[in-house]
Amino acid sequence: xxxxxxxxxxxxxxxxxxxxxxxxxxxxxxxxxxxxxxxxxxxxxxxxxxxxxxxxxxxxxxxxxxxxxxxxxxxxxxxxxxxxxxxxxxxxxxxxxxxxxxxxxxxxxxxxxxxxxxxxx
Amino acid sequence: xxxxxxxxxxxxxxxxxxxxxxxxxxxxxxxxxxxxxxxxxxxxxxxxxxxxxxxxxxxxxxxxxxxxxxxxxxxxxxxxxxxxxxxxxxxxxxxxxxxxxxxxxxxxxxxxxxxxxxxxxxxxxxxxxxxxxxxxxxxxxxxxxxxxxxxxxxxxxxxxxxxxxxxxxxxxxxxxxxxxxxxxxxxxxxxxxxxxxxxxxxxxxxxxxxxxxxxxxxxxxxxxxxxxxxxxxxxxxxxxxxxxxxxxxxxxxxxxxxxxxxxxxxxxxxxxxxxxxxxxxxxxxxxxxxxxxxxxxxxxxxxxxxxxxxxxxxxxxxxxxxxxxxxxxxxxxxxxxxxxxxxxxxxxxxxxxxxxxxxxxxxxxxxxxxxxxxxxxxxxxxxxxxxxxxxxxxxxxxxxxxxxxxxxxxxxxxxxxxxxxxxxxxxxxxxxxxxxxxxxxxxxxxxxxxxxxxxxxxxxxxxxxxxxxxxxxxxxxxxxxxxxxxxxxxxxxxxxxxxxxxxxxxxxxxxxxxxxxxxxxxxxxxxxxxxxxxxxxxxxxxxxxxxxxxxxxxxxxxxxxxxxxxxxxxxxxxxxxxxxxxxxxxxxxxxxxxxxxxxxxxxxxxxxxxxxxxxxxxxxxxxxxxxxxxxxxxxxxxxxxxx
Numbered sequence: 001x002x003x004x005x006x007x008x009x010x011x012x013x014x015x016x017x018x019x020x021x022x023x024x025x026x027x028x029x030x031x032x033x034x035x036x037x038x039x040x041x042x043x044x045x046x047x048x049x050x051x052x053x054x055x056x057x058x059x060x061x062x063x064x065x066x067x068x069x070x071x072x073x074x075x076x077x078x079x080x081x082x083x084x085x086x087x088x089x090x091x092x093x094x095x096x097x098x099x100x101x102x103x104x105x106x107x108x109x110x111x112x113x114x115x116x117x118x119x120x121x
Numbered sequence: 122x123x124x125x126x127x128x129x130x131x132x133x134x135x136x137x138x139x140x141x142x143x144x145x146x147x148x149x150x151x152x153x154x155x156x157x158x159x160x161x162x163x164x165x166x167x168x169x170x171x172x173x174x175x176x177x178x179x180x181x182x183x184x185x186x187x188x189x190x191x192x193x194x195x196x197x198x199x200x201x202x203x204x205x206x207x208x209x210x211x212x213x214x215x216x217x218x219x220x221x222x223x224x225x226x227x228x229x230x231x232x233x234x235x236x237x238x239x240x241x242x243x244x245x246x247x248x249x250x251x252x253x254x255x256x257x258x259x260x261x262x263x264x265x266x267x268x269x270x271x272x273x274x275x276x277x278x279x280x281x282x283x284x285x286x287x288x289x290x291x292x293x294x295x296x297x298x299x300x301x302x303x304x305x306x307x308x309x310x311x312x313x314x315x316x317x318x319x320x321x322x323x324x325x326x327x328x329x330x331x332x333x334x335x336x337x338x339x340x341x342x343x344x345x346x347x348x349x350x351x352x353x354x355x356x357x358x359x360x361x362x363x364x365x366x367x368x369x370x371x372x373x374x375x376x377x378x379x380x381x382x383x384x385x386x387x388x389x390x391x392x393x394x395x396x397x398x399x400x401x402x403x404x405x406x407x408x409x410x411x412x413x414x415x416x417x418x419x420x421x422x423x424x425x426x427x428x429x430x431x432x433x434x435x436x437x438x439x440x441x442x443x444x445x446x447x448x449x450x451x452x453x454x455x456x457x458x459x460x461x462x463x464x465x466x467x468x469x470x471x472x473x474x475x476x477x478x479x480x481x482x483x484x485x486x487x488x489x490x491x492x493x494x495x496x497x498x499x500x501x502x503x504x505x506x507x508x509x510x511x512x513x514x515x516x517x518x519x520x521x522x523x524x525x526x527x528x529x530x531x532x533x534x535x536x537x538x539x540x541x542x543x544x545x546x547x548x549x550x551x552x553x554x555x556x557x558x559x560x561x562x563x564x565x566x567x568x569x570x571x572x573x574x575x576x577x578x579x580x581x582x583x584x585x586x587x588x589x590x591x592x593x594x595x596x597x598x599x600x601x602x603x604x605x606x607x608x609x610x611x612x613x614x615x616x617x618x619x620x621x622x623x624x625x626x627x628x629x630x631x632x633x634x635x636x637x638x639x640x641x642x643x644x645x646x647x648x649x650x651x652x653x654x655x656x657x658x659x660x661x662x663x664x665x666x667x668x669x670x671x672x673x674x675x676x677x678x679x680x681x682x683x684x685x686x687x688x689x690x691x692x693x694x695x696x697x698x699x700x701x702x703x704x705x706x707x708x709x710x711x712x713x714x715x716x717x718x719x720x721x722x723x724x725x726x727x728x729x730x731x732x733x734x735x736x737x738x739x740x741x742x743x744x745x746x747x748x749x750x751x752x753x754x755x756x757x758x759x760x761x762x763x764x
Contacts, residue, residue, distance in 0.1 A: 013133035013174050021124055055169055080328075084173060091329070101330035106176035109124045115328050 003120050004028035004045070008038040008052035008064065009082070018051065021109040022116065035059025039067055042074065049120055050079045053105070054090075062097040069098040078119045082107070126178055133174045134227045138220070140167040142445070145216050149448045153206050161198035164212075168194055171219065182237070183222045189241050190215050193248040208247055213449070215240050379475070382435055389425075389432045390622075390717040394736045396425045401738030433622070436476070440518045440527070441469035443482050447489055451514060454493045461500050461511040462493060471518040473525045477616055480596055481527065484589040488529040488612050489514060491585070496533030496610055506607065508532070523617060523624050524598075524640065530611035536562055536604040560701065562602035566590040594749060597623065597732075599640065599698070615640065623718050623735075627743060628694065628707040630675050631682045634743040636716060636735060637705065641696040641748040645710055650689040663693055663704045670695065673751055674706045679730065684708045698749040705751070718745065 005027050007018045019029045030047060032038035034056040042050065050068060054061035061081050068074040081099045083090050084106075094102050103115050144167040151160055172187035190212070196202040218240045225232035396418075403411070403418045444466045455462040473481075497503075497512035504510050517528040538561050545552035545564045552564065566586050593600050598616035617623065617640070625636035626645075652664040653672075662669040672693070676683035685691045685708055693704040716735035721728055721744070732747040 011133075011170055011174055012136050013129050014177060016132055017124075017126065017129045017177065020128070024124065053173075055166060057166070084169070095331045099331065101328060103328040105173055107327060108177075109126075111327055118330075 002026055002028045003049070004030065004047040005116065006030045006032060006038060006042055006047040006050045006052075008032040008035070008050065008056070008061070010034055010053065010056045014053070017109070018112065021112055025113055025116075027116070027120075035061065035064035035067070038064055042068060043071065046073045048077070049116065050074070050077065051082065051103075051116075052079065053082045055084075062093055062099075065094070065097040065099050080115060080119065130178060130227075133178055134223060137171050137174060137223055140171050141216050141220055141223075143167050145213065145449060146445070148209055148212050148216070149452065151204070151209060153204050153209060156197070156204045158198065161194070161204075165191065165194040165198045180222075180226055182232075183219060183226070186215070186219055186222060186237060186241055189244040189248070190219075193244050196248060202248070202250065211240070211243050211247060213453075215244060386432055386436070389429050393425055393429055393717055396421055397738040398736075398740055401740075429622075433474070433618075434472075436474050437472040438475050438478055439470045439472050440478070440525075441466075442478055443485060444469055444516055444518075446482070447485075447516060450486065450489060451493065454490065458493060459499065460493065460497055462497055463511050463513050465513055465515045467515065467517040468519045471520060471525060473518075473616065473618060477525075477596060480592065481614070481616070484592050484614070485516070485527065485529060487585045487589050489516070492529065492531035492533060492610070496531040496535075498534050502534075520618070521615075524615050525618055527614045527616070528611055529614075530609060532609040535606040535608055535610050536565070536602070537606070541565060558604070559602070562604060563701075565602075566600070597638065597640075623716050623733075623745065624713070625716050625735075625745065626694070626713055627711040627737070628675075628692070628705075629684075629709045629711055630679065630707050631684055633679075633681050634711065634737060634741065635675070635679075635707075636714070636743050636745040637694060637696065637748060638732075638745065639713070641698055643695040643697050643702060645692055645694045647691070648689055648693050648704075650687075653688050661688075663688070665693075665695060665702075665704070668702065670702050670704045672704045672706055675746075675751070676706070678751060696748050696752065698752050701752070703752045705748075716743070716745070 005022055007015055007022070007029055008031075009015050009018065010033055015031045015033075019031055022029045028047075030041050030045065032041050035052075036058045038050070038052065039059075050064075052061045052064055059067070061083075065079050065081060068077070068079060078100045079098070080101045080103055081094045081097075082103050082105050083094070084104070091102055100119065101115070103111070107115075144164055147160060147164045147167070151164075168187050168191040172184055172191055175181075175183035175187060193202070193208070194212075197204055197208075218236055221230075221232055222237065224230045400418055400422055403415050406415065408415060447466070448464055451462055451464040492514050497514070498506070498508075500510040503512060513532050515528070515530045517530070519526055538558065541561055541564055542552045542554070542556075545567070548567070550564060550567055552561075566589075590600055593614055593616070596616055598614060601613045601615070602610065603613070604610040623636070624639040626639055626642055627634055627636050629635075646665070648663045654662055654664060654669070656662050656669060659669070659671060661672045661674075663672050664670075672688065674688075675681070676686070683691070688706055691706055691708050692710055693706055694710070695702055695704050714737075716737075718733045719735055721731055721734045728744075730747050730750050731744045733745040735743055735745060737743050
């Protein structure tokens with residue numbers, strides 16, 4: 001059965017790119033426009049991986065990660081946070097929030113698939 | 122697998138355009154004295170989002186510009202720097218520059234490289250608090266430049282960029298070394314730190330994992346408390362963020378190409394015509410024998426009208442799409458003219474056809490500029506006249522009958538009647554002191570007319586108002602002017618709600634049926650013989666109460682054999698256009714209809730006096746008359762030259 005990924009980003013063009021890339025590689029993709037939307041969708045259907053941007057309205061990525069970790073279904077699920085900052089501070093905040101890993105934006109389809117493959121196998 | 126990224130460009134361009142509009146709106150609303158964290162965050166995020174997209178799709182020059190913009194905005198939202206009015210001006214200019222760069226990518230239009238370099242320089246200057254700082258930054262950049270330059274070579278914009286942190290900064294530095302020197306300062310330092318970092322288990326460039334399994338979920342009230350405050354702290358006010366609408370919009374709308382909608386409207390138009398023909402045919406049938414059929418057709422009529430209304434509404438958009446550009450226009454222009462002007466908008470939610478929105482923007486722009494330039498007085502003059510120093514321009518829109526009315530008004534000096542009459546005489550136009558105010562105001566619509574003492578770069582060239590009027594009439598609309606000296610001026614534009622349908626009165630002249638648009642019709646009457654007179658210099662007129670109105674005998678003008686030629690045996694349809702009334706003579710009034718407009722021009726050729734055609738219920742073609750053109754017959758011109 002195909003693995004499913006929840007892609008969270010407030011930019012439609014980025015979502016399109018991520019969605020297309022992952023679908024072409026055989027994954028199922030659910031899109032969300034911000035943290036609140038993502039929480040709703042994550043609970044409506046349990047996914048295998050959550051990829052989330054950090055800078056979003058209503059609820060930022062780190063808060064989303066923390067919120068997801070509260071849910072039984074996502075206590076240990078892979079969550080990768082996308083960030084434009086590669087400094088130490090952002091990484092430690094991600095780690096503290098409970099993220100599995102991080103990926104720097106901008107990224108290209110190649111790297112995206114690499115990360116997803118490493119996480120989902 | 123290589124993915125063609127260009128399929129995502131279009132959405133990026135649209136998205137960025139919306140983000141830039143959002144940024145502009147937020148900037149115009151920004152209270153420089155007390156900006157508020159939320160507002161600054163919202164502005165920061167628009168720049169951040171555009172940067173993210175442009176970097177992902179390899180639009181390096183846009184990434185560079187938004188990066189410098191974002192850096193300064195970051196400092197402002199962190200409180201590192203205070204917001205100043207000149208910064209807002211620079212930000213607004215940056216919005217323009219980024220729009221230009223986006224257009225360059227989207228339409229391969231020209232990009233002013235100097236303007237781009239200048240805005241980056243300026244933003245950087247402000248971020249480092251003045252030229253002195255910039256020099257220091259440049260020095261630092263020199264040191265790190267060789268290191269950055271040694272990084273993998275820059276790919277050109279067309280291919281996806283390998284955007285690991287070091288590469289991203291190399292690109293920022295590498296593409297235009299001279300101007301990027303100062304901009305590279307901050308990121309270059311960032312790159313140095315990142316390179317020196319050992320982030321836990323960082324893998325190949327650009328991503329990493331904290332551990333094989335994520336840390337156990339933090340539990341307990343303490344965390345919940347923090348989460349709640351995080352949400353309230355990070356949550357953005359709905360107003361301030363365009364994307365906050367996305368949740369609702371995402372769920373309840375889809376993007377559809379305009380051609381598809383137009384095709385749909387066209388087909389529905391054909392359906393309406395066919396249905397009208399059926400209704401016409403059925404009306405001759407014996408009601409007793411064909412009751413079911415007639416009932417069915419009546420129902421069809423009902424359904425078709427509902428369908429038509431529904432389809433038309435797809436193309437309707439709120440007029441805020443047009444009004445939204447004016448705060449910026451007013452701000453920039455008032456600044457240039459050293460006037461204090463406030464813009465008020467009323468009825469922004471009023472909807473009109475998308476096609477009209479695009480066409481009404483230019484005329485409105487012209488009217489607003491006129492108000493700013495000639496209407497609103499300087500602060501000193503206003504104070505001397507007992508008015509508040511700040512003038513007000515009001516844009517108002519509302520529905521009235523089957524029309525939308527858009528008003529552009531100001532509380533300025535009002536039109537100068539004497540000046541206009543003098544100018545009219547100067548230009549050889551008919552101008553008499555006996556003319557009503559309404560008629561005098563209409564003079565400003567003559568080509569080449571302008572009473573501006575000085576032709577400014579803004580307006581006064583005299584090419585504007587006649588074009589405004591022509592454009593509005595071409596849309597089937599009308600323009601009216603009200604003005605009072607010392608109080609202000611108000612210009613009202615009345616437009617049919619849709620371009621495709623017209624409410625008209627069908628009239629017969631001989632065997633032909635013509636349609637007169639209802640918007641022009643004042644009343645209809647059968648004149649008494651005694652009311653028909655001839656006045657030297659005016660031709661035949663009909664007396665209606667206390668007015669003498671020129672008669673336009675349609676059978677003469679249109680060269681059609683009429684059933685009656687004696688005026689007292691036919692009907693006079695009193696119409697009003699350009700502030701003047703005239704009487705159209707026809708044989709009979711047939712009825713009021715809503716007709717689907719078919720273009721004569723595209724199917725045949727442009728015919729003077731005719732603005733379109735339609736197919737009536739009996740299948741025959743009826744011409745829609747151009748009332749304005751017909752009213753301007755020789756008899757009218759005689760009157761004009763008489764004075």
